[in-house]
Amino acid sequence: MLDKTQDAAQGFGGVYKGRRAGSLGDAATTSFFPAKPLGCYGDGGAIFTNDDQEAEYLRSIAVHGKGSFKYDNVRIGWNSRLDTMQAAILLVKFDAFTDYELEDVNKVASWYTQALEDKVKTPVVPDGYYSSWAQYTIQVGNEEERNTLQQKLKNQGIPTMVYYPKPMHGQTAYKDLKQYVECPVTERLCKMVVSLPLDPYIREDRFSVVSSI
Ligand SMILES: Cc1ncc(COP(=O)(O)O)c(C=O)c1O
Known part of the structure; x- marks a missing residue:
C-alpha cells in the first residue's frame, strides 16, 4: 500500500535534509517532459519506490496489465512504457545532469x-x-x-x-x-x-x- 506519495516532477535532483527528492515517502513520481529539471525530447516519466511488490504491480499496469507471461494480461492496465528513444536520451542526459548541470x-x-x-x-x-x-x-x-x-x-x-x-x-x-x-x-x-x-x-x-x- 503506497500511503505517502510524492510528486517530484519539478523537484528531481533536489535534496531535502540529505534526502533526494523522489526518495521521500512510499513512492514518488517524476516527469521527464522537456521543461523539467531532467528533460527528454518528448514525453516521459518515472515512479520511484523501494517496495518490490508495488513496483511489480506498477510495471504491470504500465504495460497493459501484463503478468509474468507477456501475452497474458492479469489485470486491466494501460500503455505507459517509456519510449526506447527517450530512454536512450535520458541515459546520456542523466550523466550530464549529475556531473555538472x-x-x-x-x-x-x-x-x-x-x-x-x-x-x-x-x-x-x-x-x-x-x-x-x-x-x-x-x-x-x-x-x-x-x-x-x-x-x-x-x-x-x-x-x-x-x-x-x-x-x-x-x-x-x-x-x-x-x-x-x-x-x-x-x-x-x-x-x-x-x-x-x-x-x-x-x-x-x-x-x-x-x-x-
Ligand atoms: C508538479 C507537476 N506534477 C506533474 C506534472 C505532469 O507531468 P507530465 O506532463 O510529464 O505528466 C507536472 C508538469 O508540469 C508538474 O509540474
Whole structure:
C-alpha cells in the first residue's frame, strides 16, 4: 500500500535534509517532459519506490496489465512504457545532469538572485534544501508591473513565462464542484509571478541585461 506519495516532477535532483527528492515517502513520481529539471525530447516519466511488490504491480499496469507471461494480461492496465528513444536520451542526459548541470543551474540561479534581489522578490531556498531549479520565478507588485517587465525583457530578446496563470482550483474542469475552495494567496500570486529563462548553459554576461530591468 503506497500511503505517502510524492510528486517530484519539478523537484528531481533536489535534496531535502540529505534526502533526494523522489526518495521521500512510499513512492514518488517524476516527469521527464522537456521543461523539467531532467528533460527528454518528448514525453516521459518515472515512479520511484523501494517496495518490490508495488513496483511489480506498477510495471504491470504500465504495460497493459501484463503478468509474468507477456501475452497474458492479469489485470486491466494501460500503455505507459517509456519510449526506447527517450530512454536512450535520458541515459546520456542523466550523466550530464549529475556531473555538472545541477551545479551549474544553481550557479545561474545565484547570478539571477544577485542581479535582482534588490529590485523584485526573488526565490528563497531554505536551510537544509538544495534546489534543482525547475523554474526561476520572481514576484513583482501587480499584474500591470508584470506585463511591463515582460515586454521590456522581450524587447531585449529575453523570453519570460507565467507558470501558472490559472490556479488548480480555478480550472474549468472543477467548475461544477459543490464546494468552492478559496485560495486568495494563490490567486494573488498567479497575477504577480513570472519565470525567467533558466538552464545550466546561460553565461554570466547575460546578467547585465537582467540587472538593468
Ligand atoms: C508538479 C507537476 N506534477 C506533474 C506534472 C505532469 O507531468 P507530465 O506532463 O510529464 O505528466 C507536472 C508538469 O508540469 C508538474 O509540474
